Amino acid sequence: MIKSALQIARAAYQPKLPKALKGSVKVVEGEKTQSVADQKEIEGLFPNTYGMPVIKFEKTDGAVDFPAINVGVILSGGQAPGGHNVISGLFDGIKKLNADSKLYGFILGPGGLVDHNYKELTAEIIDDYRNTGGFDIIGSGRTKLEKVDQFEKGLEIIKKLGIKALVMIGGDDSNTNACVLAEYYAAKDYGVQVIGCPKTIDGDLKNSMIETSFGFDTACKVYSEVIGNIQRDCKSAQKYWHFIKLMGRSASHIALECALQTQPNVCIVSEEVEKKNMSLDDVVVYIAEIVAKRAANGDNYGTVLIPEGLIEFIPAMKNLIAELNDFLAHDDKFATLDKDAQRDYVIKNISKENAKIYASLPQGVARQLTLDRDPHGNVQVSLIETEKLLSEMVANKLEEWRAEGKYNGKFSRQHHFFGYEGRCAAPSNYDADYCYSLGYTASALIANGKTGYMSSVRNTTAPAAEWIAGGVPITMMMNMERRHGEMKPVIQKALVELDGAPFKKFAASREDWAINTQYIYPGPIQYFGPTEVCDQPTQTLLLEQGK
């Protein structure tokens, strides 16, 4: 690896730890827990890992002798800044317990466990990856660990390497699977612990005990940097409307956080669109009205933030997509037709209501809805260029209004989609510290014999020394949801709460931002400057904690 100057300088950063983790720790148990819903079903499915108490670690004076332990670690799913620091925290934690402890990394995700593809992570390797972005130390993957034969196949290598505990670094699905695995190994009395770590830039893995998922802070800051740059350009040139789509598969946390950091003219929040039962046309009119108002003030420029998952939150679009999935899965004729005929064929054969919406879509988007399908035959909503869809429909709406004499501006457009730009950035101080602490906490959970827990670090808007480290039973976060036609126990996804402080702050400000141009330019993440520049958590977290 050829290291950049920043990487070399940043390697020297020593991530901060909660005070409690700096010496020997003792476990303080809280009350027994319940799952967030469907308690009876979840308890029935997880008899060995249900109802355990929330725990926290406190400092203790007595030094404890720990035997050496071998631990395995897996990176699962999409990259998020700070994954390497979880691993280095875990490494330092188990080495502190006993210098002979070993850490094994499974290669390219959960598949590495099943396929026995691994490498030992030595101090030399770890040191090359401290405070860096990416998951490239061992790679990541999306193989789902959910079947007994996978668990048994994994056990072979676990036994061979003398592994006492697995740490699964992943999002809600991966942590659900970690819990299923913990339960299985516990039920079989295999003596293998499984600990989860909350990862995802999407910010949708959080709850009363998990303040935030790691990577959300850094990714949002990178997106806000470039959004801020675009806004400064936008205001200097006064020439374009920039439609900016932001990654975050389902929830709108990223779009909302970036809006709070940059104050764009428009930000769409999917959860609000769904709650208000808005149609696509409603969303288009909402944006077009702001464009028209600004044009009336002579401001023919602006910025619009769009969450990636929007389309699926528009009830009418959701219905259309569901009917298209169903219709096309059971149809043989469609594929034999030419393009124009396909369009007519769809319009004739789906329900009147959906046909009307389908016909109203720009042709390119309508095509995407019928053509790009995943292996299960479903529309790949993530491929839909929502930013272009919206800007085109807004342009059409404005032309209607122009014809009616209601609008007389210019509307030139630029489009952007940010996702891969931020998932592997070097972690901010917040994520560097938070991740290192999560990994270190995982080692303490392992040392204390815990399984089916997620590593938890709380109170993170305070200085790191005051952070509270502990563990939360994963079953506590679960409910039953329908997946591929079956009811399954899964970790409940945290969507944007419309009565939460971050959304309320946004909602109270957005009219001002829309008309008066209140752009903020956050600039790039700084690693070496004054603390008010380098050490701020997200606006979302600050507002959620009343700060």
Place this chain on the structure above:
Amino acid sequence: MIKSALQIARAAYQPKLPKALKGSVKVVEGEKTQSVADQKEIEGLFPNTYGMPVIKFEKTDGAVDFPAINVGVILSGGQAPGGHNVISGLFDGIKKLNADSKLYGFILGPGGLVDHNYKELTAEIIDDYRNTGGFDIIGSGRTKLEKVDQFEKGLEIIKKLGIKALVMIGGDDSNTNACVLAEYYAAKDYGVQVIGCPKTIDGDLKNSMIETSFGFDTACKVYSEVIGNIQRDCKSAQKYWHFIKLMGRSASHIALECALQTQPNVCIVSEEVEKKNMSLDDVVVYIAEIVAKRAANGDNYGTVLIPEGLIEFIPAMKNLIAELNDFLAHDDKFATLDKDAQRDYVIKNISKENAKIYASLPQGVARQLTLDRDPHGNVQVSLIETEKLLSEMVANKLEEWRAEGKYNGKFSRQHHFFGYEGRCAAPSNYDADYCYSLGYTASALIANGKTGYMSSVRNTTAPAAEWIAGGVPITMMMNMERRHGEMKPVIQKALVELDGAPFKKFAASREDWAINTQYIYPGPIQYFGPTEVCDQPTQTLLLEQGK
């Protein structure tokens, strides 16, 4: 303006100045100059501003009393990081000469001069913009100052405000116009000086006396930050080929500099494509061969950098576009046909050679070549999504090879275009210092009665104290070129030199980068850290100066 934490902290930065500018200066004149070509024509067109000597400033002990002067400043064309620092350097410079000097900014570009749209830039305003990105202090615009009635209209407001000199901050065209204006005012003996400043992120305004245009450093660093992040993601997921188009209208300096900073698997350099007379298919085969070689090693991922101007450097595409422009300008039938018929119509009616190329293009691109036309009827090449064009053609090529048994990999693609993300970033230390020095130097040129000069700061890979400040006659950079059918005097654009050190370094490394994955992750611009992180000039400049 609501200031971000970084903006507030960064406002305190005091840009560095060449030693010579810290006290009173004296002018040291060099030899008389010649234009780079077409000396006779240029001299004939610029009798009053031709042949002046290059000058440099040296420190002198004698304090000089200057009368107060009023100066006007104009931002012209696309934004580039550091424009605000040119203005603050100019402001500080004329205030140092005499505290009663005044600076007027013309609003939204050269049009502000013609329309008498201006504001006085007071210390309070200037202080709000020091070390910030953007041109929003007065805005920018693209009105071309080239006609006598514009010059005369501008003179009215110049006289009214008692302005002694205008500073034009712009790219090659704007500086050409600045020189025409300087010549006109000199010929008329109006007593108004005109000074240019070399701005453009494209990096194509440079020559023996102008080391670099401002903004190139910062913009390339922002693009390299996100390219690095994408590469880290790419290597972690091992799943996608990322095709990344980079702004830079014509020359490939930005793509080349970003390649030197990040070491992607592929970087296309337009100037090389032209020199080697490569066809579009040659470029596609070049990329596809690297994809196939990597796939043979199990590496089904990678990164490709593409300069925005590529299409126009492919001789065959250039011919096709020229014929299409000509054909469609004199054709009435095309617009009346439906889409499929249009395609056939074009193929039937243009030359055989061009028809073959046209037919080989993906349909969407072929359509763009005939549909999106500027007000002059020309194809808008900048709208062509070259990154998607190339990735689609590479995909097709690989499928051919797969059918022949020559390729057996996966080829999933992602596309990016970076431009607006970097033009208004807060200037790096290099650009902050360089721009401030350029502005300050402009004040010294004004004080010494110069006109038709471009502000020049050289030796910028050395510490700022050793930088050499002076002025270069703009006529020295000129030659005659055909523009819209007429021969015009223009500043010669600096393309990437294939025998220059930056390209040679790239060419010597690219095979290794292609196959062995040597990504560098530069990370975001740092403003407060160690000097090796914060104060490095571009690789291009370091290599050009043998460092």
